[in-house]
Amino acid sequence: MTFKDLGLSAAILKAVEEKGYTKPSPIQEKAIPHILEGKDILASAQTGTGKTAGFTLPVLQYLSDTKHPKYRPLRALVLTPTRELAAQVHDNVREYSKYVDIRSTVIFGGVNAKPQIATLRTGVDILVATPGRLLDLHDRKAVSFKRVDILILDEADRMLDMGFVRDINKIISFMPEKRQNLMFSATFSKDIKKLAAGILRNPVAVETAPQNSTAKKVTHKVYKIDKSKKTEFTIKLVKDNNWNQVLIFTRTKHGANKLTKKLISAGITAAAIHGNKSQGARTKALKNFKDNTIKILVATDIAARGLDIPLLPHVINFELPNVPEDYVHRIGRTGRAGAVGEAISLVCSEESEYQSEIEKILKEKIASTIVEGFEPTDTAGPKRAASQSKGSFGKKKKGGNSGSSNQNKPKRKPHFKGNKPAGATSGRGRTGAPKKKRF
Ligand code: AMP
Numbered sequence: 001m002t003f004k005d006l007g008l009s010a011a012i013l014k015a016v017e018e019k020g021y022t023k024p025s026p027i028q029e030k031a032i033p034h035i036l037e038g039k040d041i042l043a044s045a046q047t048g049t050g051k052t053a054g055f056t057l058p059v060l061q062y063l064s065d066t067k068h069p070k071y072r073p074l075r076a077l078v079l080t081p082t083r084e085l086a087a088q089v090h091d092n093v094r095e096y097s098k099y100v101d102i103r104s105t106v107i108f109g110g111v112n113a114k115p116q117i118a119t120l121r122t123g124v125d126i127l128v129a130t131p132g133r134l135l136d137l138h139d140r141k142a143v144s145f146k147r148v149d150i151l152i153l154d155e156a157d158r159m160l161d162m163g164f165v166r167d168i169n170k171i172i173s174f175m176p177e178k179r180q181n182l183m184f185s186a187t188f189s190k191d192i193k194k195l196a197a198g199i200l201r202n203p204v205a206v207e208t209a210p211q212n213s214t215a216k217k218v219t220h221k222v223y224k225i226d227k228s229k230k231t232e233f234t235i236k237l238v239k240d241n242n243w244n245q246v247l248i249f250t251r252t253k254h255g256a257n258k259l260t261k262k263l264i265s266a267g268i269t270a271a272a273i274h275g276n277k278s279q280g281a282r283t284k285a286l287k288n289f290k291d292n293t294i295k296i297l298v299a300t301d302i303a304a305r306g307l308d309i310p311l312l313p314h315v316i317n318f319e320l321p322n323v324p325e326d327y328v329h330r331i332g333r334t335g336r337a338g339a340v341g342e343a344i345s346l347v348c349s350e351e352s353e354y355q356s357e358i359e360k361i362l363k364e365k366i367a368s369t370i371v372e373g374f375e376p377t378d379t380a381g382p383k384r385a386a387s388q389s390k391g392s393f394g395k396k397k398k399g400g401n402s403g404s405s406n407q408n409k410p411k412r413k414p415h416f417k418g419n420k421p422a423g424a425t426s427g428r429g430r431t432g433a434p435k436k437k438r439f
Pocket of ligand 1: 023024025049050
């Protein structure tokens with residue numbers, strides 16, 4: 001199948017060609033025809049699958065095919081969980097809309113709102129936004145949702161994790177009931193299904209990889225290691241292998257800062273990216289990492305979510321995530337676009353339990369290696385793991401934590417329950433009744 005076979009216009013095809021894409025990715029092949037037909041979709045897609053073009057191309061096609069009033073009301077809204085993802089999605093929108101008469105902009109918090117308000121006033125067809133700032137600007141009457149035809153929720157699972165469900169429902173309550181809804185999510189928890197049930201109308205399920213599976217062509221490797229030797233070992237790995245672009249995950253912001261400092265002291269260029277960094281610092285760190293000015297980006301889960309870092313060969317989990325699905329998100333950053341990637345995890349004794357839970361959702365055992373001089377000698381973990389191995393993963397455990405530090409305490413982020421979305425919708429209605437495939 002080619003992009004032309006999907007029924008996209010010459011102007012859009014030209015932009016796609018300029019990006020160098022030769023054929024649609026599986027998610028694009030599956031989702032684009034349904035979106036062009038005006039159907040709601042619930043797509044299981046991780047970052048790295050080409051999902052952004054998967055929704056942007058057909059949305060641009062719709063917007064350029066349909067007439068808009070002169071004042072250009074907002075007709076398509078993309079909501080994303082993080083500022084970085086919003087910026088990336090908008091970069092894509094701009095590139096793909098190069099040859100069509102479509103205006104777009106991006107808005108997110110942490111930066112001056114004035115220029116955003118000014119751009120919105122000029123009229124945009126498609127807007128990419130994070131929920132908080134968007135609602136703020138809506139309250140200030142800088143934007144209206146009354147003419148929105150298409151709503152796209154990108155990385156919906158992460159938006160739930162970050163507590164955006166109320167904001168999303170509020171935004172939806174200002175939209176027309178009749179519109180098309182596209183929801184993308186890497187994982188499908190009960191809460192995601194509930195959110196989807198409230199927003200989507202007869203959605204077509206689009207799946208490109210089995211649920212919770214990681215991208216193919218990723219090799220997983222565990223180094224069983226002493227907790228106190230993780231930094232030294234990371235430096236050794238990077239130096240011995242002469243790695244030039246490595247994304248490292250830590251569980252805490254403090255941990256990210258600490259590791260970054262140590263890497264820099266060891267002569268390795270690095271920067272940290274997390275929620276306590278200013279937007280300017282986050283953007284700069286990502287840019288420097290992408291253009292190889294720095295070798296290492298140390299990130300927390302939320303900050304790294306959705307970052308488009310093409311052809312990333314190595315991801316190191318300095319600590320395993322305490323929510324196993326986060327492992328899937330993390331390694332979504334390697335092995336993308338057909339490239340082989342390596343996901344390395346440094347696992348100390350107290351993290352063994354996390355490893356087993358991750359293996360459960362991966363449905364495979366990860367090979368473990370012990371390197372001489374870095375052998376695990378810490379004993380706090382096995383006792384705890386043994387006594388709690390039946391406990392539910394990711395939830396607060398009862399009893400002592402056998403001396404493990406605060407940052408290693410299993411903790412699940414709160415999910416918001418019981419918020420019924422205000423706008424149940426009936427689709428844009430361009431094609432009559434959509435096929436039934438309900439969630
Ligand atoms: P995404 O999953 O949307 O973040 O996209 C991941 C990466 O794949 C981005 O760098 C895109 O530019 C790239 N990409 C998207 N579609 C294609 C395609 N059909 N062929 C090759 N690369 C693509």
